[in-house]
Amino acid sequence: MARDxxxxxxxxxxxxSSYIDYSMSVIVSRALPDxxxxxxxxxxxxxxxxxxxxxxxxxxxxxxxxxxxxxxGKYHPHGDSAVxxxxxxxxxxxxxxxxLVDGQGNFGSVDGDSAAAMRYTEVRMKRIAxxxxxxxxxxxxxxxxxxxxTLNEPVVLPSMFPxxxxxxxxxxxxxxxxxxxxxxxxxxxDGTKAYIDNPDITIxxxxxxxxxxxxxxxxxxxxxxxxKDAYMTGRGRVVMRALATVEELRxxxxxxxxxxxxxxxxxxxxIQKIAELVxxxxxxxxxxxxxxxxxxxxxxxxxxKRGAIASVVLNQLxxxxxxxxxxxVINLALVKGRPxxxxxxxxxxxxxxxxxxxxxxRTIYDLDQAExxxxxxxxxxxxxxxxxxxxxxxxxxxxxxxxxxxxxxKFALTDLQAKAILDMRLQKLTALERDKIDGxxxxxxxxxxxxxxxxxxxxxxxxxxxxxxxxxxERYGDERRTKIVYSADDFSIEDMIADExxxxxxxxxxxxxxxxxxxxxxxxxxxxxxxxxxxxEEEYVEHLFVATNHNYILxxxxxxxxxxxxxxxxxxxxxxxxxxxxVNLIQLEKGDSIKTFVPVRTLDDEAYVxxxxxxxxxxxxIVKKSLLEDxxxxxxxxxxxxxxxxxxxxxxxxxxxxxxxxxLAARSGRAIRFMETDVxxxxxxxxxxxGITLDGDEDALVxxxxxxxxxxxxxxxxxxxxxxxRSLVTDYREQSRGGKGVITLKRTPKTGDLVALKEVSDVxxxxxxxxxxxxxxxxxxxxxxxxxxxxGVRIMRLSDADSISGVTRVVKDDDDGDKNGGDDNGxxxxxxxxxxKPLSGPGEQATLGF
Numbered sequence: 001m002a003r004d005x006x007x008x009x010x011x012x013x014x015x016x017s018s019y020i021d022y023s024m025s026v027i028v029s030r031a032l033p034d035x036x037x038x039x040x041x042x043x044x045x046x047x048x049x050x051x052x053x054x055x056x057x058x059x060x061x062x063x064x065x066x067x068x069x070x071x072x073g074k075y076h077p078h079g080d081s082a083v084x085x086x087x088x089x090x091x092x093x094x095x096x097x098x099x100l101v102d103g104q105g106n107f108g109s110v111d112g113d114s115a116a117a118m119r120y121t122e123v124r125m126k127r128i129a130x131x132x133x134x135x136x137x138x139x140x141x142x143x144x145x146x147x148x149x150t151l152n153e154p155v156v157l158p159s160m161f162p163x164x165x166x167x168x169x170x171x172x173x174x175x176x177x178x179x180x181x182x183x184x185x186x187x188x189x190d191g192t193k194a195y196i197d198n199p200d201i202t203i204x205x206x207x208x209x210x211x212x213x214x215x216x217x218x219x220x221x222x223x224x225x226x227x228k229d230a231y232m233t234g235r236g237r238v239v240m241r242a243l244a245t246v247e248e249l250r251x252x253x254x255x256x257x258x259x260x261x262x263x264x265x266x267x268x269x270x271i272q273k274i275a276e277l278v279x280x281x282x283x284x285x286x287x288x289x290x291x292x293x294x295x296x297x298x299x300x301x302x303x304x305k306r307g308a309i310a311s312v313v314l315n316q317l318x319x320x321x322x323x324x325x326x327x328x329v330i331n332l333a334l335v336k337g338r339p340x341x342x343x344x345x346x347x348x349x350x351x352x353x354x355x356x357x358x359x360x361x362r363t364i365y366d367l368d369q370a371e372x373x374x375x376x377x378x379x380x381x382x383x384x385x386x387x388x389x390x391x392x393x394x395x396x397x398x399x400x401x402x403x404x405x406x407x408x409x410k411f412a413l414t415d416l417q418a419k420a421i422l423d424m425r426l427q428k429l430t431a432l433e434r435d436k437i438d439g440x441x442x443x444x445x446x447x448x449x450x451x452x453x454x455x456x457x458x459x460x461x462x463x464x465x466x467x468x469x470x471x472x473x474e475r476y477g478d479e480r481r482t483k484i485v486y487s488a489d490d491f492s493i494e495d496m497i498a499d500e501x502x503x504x505x506x507x508x509x510x511x512x513x514x515x516x517x518x519x520x521x522x523x524x525x526x527x528x529x530x531x532x533x534x535x536x537e538e539e540y541v542e543h544l545f546v547a548t549n550h551n552y553i554l555x556x557x558x559x560x561x562x563x564x565x566x567x568x569x570x571x572x573x574x575x576x577x578x579x580x581x582x583v584n585l586i587q588l589e590k591g592d593s594i595k596t597f598v599p600v601r602t603l604d605d606e607a608y609v610x611x612x613x614x615x616x617x618x619x620x621x622i623v624k625k626s627l628l629e630d631x632x633x634x635x636x637x638x639x640x641x642x643x644x645x646x647x648x649x650x651x652x653x654x655x656x657x658x659x660x661x662x663x664l665a666a667r668s669g670r671a672i673r674f675m676e677t678d679v680x681x682x683x684x685x686x687x688x689x690x691g692i693t694l695d696g697d698e699d700a701l702v703x704x705x706x707x708x709x710x711x712x713x714x715x716x717x718x719x720x721x722x723x724x725x726r727s728l729v730t731d732y733r734e735q736s737r738g739g740k741g742v743i744t745l746k747r748t749p750k751t752g753d754l755v756a757l758k759e760v761s762d763v764x765x766x767x768x769x770x771x772x773x774x775x776x777x778x779x780x781x782x783x784x785x786x787x788x789x790x791x792g793v794r795i796m797r798l799s800d801a802d803s804i805s806g807v808t809r810v811v812k813d814d815d816d817g818d819k820n821g822g823d824d825n826g827x828x829x830x831x832x833x834x835x836x837k838p839l840s841g842p843g844e845q846a847t848l849g850f
Contacts, residue, residue: 037157046087062124143155180330222324229329256314270322379417394406620647667753695740721751
């Protein structure tokens with residue numbers, strides 16, 4: 001070899017240059033996703049290859065090997081395992097929040113099992129993946145040559161939804177890595193729309209829409225600091241916990257049941273680790289570990305030894321196993337080919353800018369197509385309008401080129417228009433077909449005008465993005481899977497939530513929401529009410545009470561179980577919204593339903609819980625009193641509050657101080673008054689004692705009132721047909737528990753059965769709810785006191801098919817005046833926010849709707 005062909009270079013320089021080239025190739029062409037469509041090159045090539053093969057959601061499956069060969073041979077010159085592993089991950093519903101590929105066969109499991117070989121499995125695209133490719137054929141994105149310059153492939157996909165946020169991404173490049181969590185599609189769409197409406201929106205405001213990551217395996221996000229850091233800076237540590245419940249067994253034993261595990265945790269490895277901790281005596285209170293998972297869902301059962309404290313064992317499992325796992329968020333993606341760490345607003349901004357460009361390019365393409373078609377139709381119209389002369393010209397021509405020239409010269413046509421006339425079929429000469437040409441032309445002109453309007457208006461382009469996002473949300477959106485626990489040791493969400501009054505409502509179909517009290521205006525006696533909730537047919541608001549955001553709420557079910565929540569954990573809604581299904585907030589037993597509520601100030605103060613009681617009543621007239629402390633540690637699966645007979649159900653519960661007066665009211669219009677001291681204190685798992693003797697099998701208890709000051713208190717009785725009256729508590733003579741009671745409201749066909757009995761005063765307001773969901777709010781002072789044995793006055797005017805389903809009172813501040821006037825037809829003026837005190841003191845009833 002001639003010395004002239006040898007170039008001497010420094011090995012250090014060559015190593016540096018080659019390594020930089022390699023690094024950039026890995027970063028840009030392999031390991032990091034594009035911020036616009038959230039895909040790495042291999043994912044994009046797989047989806048594009050499947051699209052080219054016609055493997056869409058409603059076509060037959062094809063062998064995985066077919067698409068692997070297609071992608072390898074045309075676009076991705078790497079190993080076949082890289083492509084197949086990508087396909088497998090896009091199939092797994094425990095890896096992607098919204099899988100992009102529909103698989104048939106064995107694609108692995110959460111236990112870490114490998115997928116079957118590509119020759120055995122079959123795939124096609126999911127419908128949601130087609131939304132990433134939508135309008136690809138309309139020049140919406142740039143193309144680039146493939147590895148051998150024989151074909152072109154898209155640089156990015158049009159991506160109709162923010163896939164990077166929705167499905168997340170992970171990858172290790174050279175000197176950098178990305179690890180982005182998935183999110184709930186509905187939340188991401190809402191956040192993106194909020195950004196479009198207000199580009200200056202703060203990250204804190206965005207977090208009201210996109211609350212936290214939503215992992216495909218569910219679980220719990222424990223503590224909000226890491227989420228906040230990730231959203232604000234692009235980096236953070238999200239602590240995830242398995243969803244575990246404690247079940248009681250015979251012989252005073254318990255077992256922990258894990259139904260959801262943290263994202264990317266191997267279930268088999270987790271079980272093996274728990275067994276190892278038991279064998280090494282690291283955890284000594286576990287007797288057995290079983291995997292009872294099946295097609296219905298995950299179920300890891302951890303049996304505890306007799307006398308073991310479940311909460312202690314659970315904390316040990318969180319500490320020593322991946323039942324608590326940390327997801328390190330690094331929002332690193334490619335922006336114009338350069339890696340960049342972004343906060344959540346930047347991620348949304350880049351997606352919106354991408355969609356604006358796609359819509360502009362798509363509209364330009366559609367406009368060009370429409371103008372080309374309009375040009376042809378204009379020529380056809382000229383030809384049809386001068387039909388005889390056109391035919392004569394064509395017949396006089398020797399050949400097609402001459403006919404083309406003659407038509408262009410005589411009628412001032414372009415070459416395309418002349419060709420269209422020459423290609424026109426004879427059927428176009430009929431009157432009907434001529435009308436179709438005119439109709440199509442008018443339609444095309446309208447489309448051209450609309451396309452030009454869109455191109456000239458950024459606001460119109462943004463509206464299109466929002467409409468398309470709404471369509472995606474409606475078709476593919478679902479409920480959150482990952483729950484959020486804000487009360488981690490290092491973070492308290494309460495500090496960020498105003499302690500204000502809210503109205504909590506629950507419909508008869510189990511939807512719950514909280515609404516500021518100011519959302520309901522007052523009306524005077526006899527008003528017709530206003531719409532309190534948007535309900536479906538045969539759905540109505542059944543329960544309502546007032547509390548503050550920082551209160552606890554004990555939920556008692558008709559089967560006698562007890563659950564609890566903080567008020568701020570209940571989703572907030574507007575007065576007309578439907579709310580959230582309560583089964584998504586509380587793990588109710590199958591066939592059970594929430595029946596009554598008791599707001600309490602705290603469950604953490606020992607003096608408070610040991611000096612207050614819960615008194616309960618059932619429809620069959622049974623009453624029971626237990627110490628509040630017995631209900632201060634409910635489990636997620638609930639605890640037994642009272643034993644209920646098979647033909648009975650819980651009616652109401654109230655907080656007392658142990659020395660209250662109890663009134664029980666029956667459907668028949670009778671009520672009994674006795675002292676709370678007549679009811680002895682009992683444990684949780686007991687039935688109670690008789691409180692009132694009912695008038696036959698058709699009679700039932702409808703309400704319970706707990707009174708502190710019997711000398712000044714008045715009670716309000718209301719019938720199902722809208723009649724009511726106030727009477728002094730002293731009008732009801734004190735009796736021994738278990739008697740038949742006295743008449744509290746004279747029952748007639750006009751009044752109907754008694755539906756509610758409430759303690760009220762002149763400074764209180766009332767909220768009355770009908771079965772059709774109407775709510776009326778009025779001053780109690782509008783209802784005069786009268787004798788006990790009367791039918792009362794009309795409280796609310798009802799339609800023939802409506803009836804009152806429930807009543808609650810709203811307590812207001814002493815210095816709150818009458819700010820809202822109104823006539824007897826319910827014409828209240830403006831909102832009122834006077835009600836500051838929650839129903840959280842002793843003796844304050846928080847039930848309704850029976």
